[in-house]
Amino acid sequence: GAGVSQTPSNKVTEKGKYVELRCDPISGHTALYWYRQSLGQGPEFLIYFQGTGAADDSGLPNDRFFAVRPEGSVSTLKIQRTERGDSAVYLCASSQDGQETQYFGPGTRLLVL
């Protein structure tokens, strides 16, 4: 079966621009997570969706970051007024209802020039 997919795989943008990163979870997985991984570090939690609602957004660094999951499947992470410090790999993961193990996608490498 298909795993978690993320698009684009790479995104280069200029400081101040708006970007959208997309995540398509494993079919049937109700939980979806976003993480950010800076170079040389482990991933850091951003936000968690259960169904359509954001159940935990405590990891979003500031109000420039926003995520949606309108139909309980695909999710979009939106970053406004990008800054060079936003450059990182953005990882998406999903898990089955009631299960703890999270399965990750290949990530989107974001570079803000």
Add this chain to the structure above:
Amino acid sequence: AQKITQTQPGMFVQEKEAVTLDCTYDTSDQSYGLFWYKQPSSGEMIFLIYQGSYDEQNATEGRYSLNFQKARKSANLVISASQLGDSAMYFCAASRSAAGNKLTFGGGTRVLVKP
């Protein structure tokens, strides 16, 4: 809050030998889960193994085993019979035991398998 510490930034291991990757954790939760993930140069995080805090037996998955010592708060990963394809970053992670809880990751250990 949870904290994961991986003290080995990098390791070499000879092909076909076993290697142990250290992980210690700090948590105030009574029930928690411990995970190991592999991240090859391609960037994808691959789930390897899971251990629940109340599991009495150490978890095993093929060539991977988790040496869980609850009193010492350690969850070391043992990879037996190393293969060239095992060369990657390895991350230890923890979560509160319930579905939907975020993972807290350590800084990772880079493993390079020598032929």
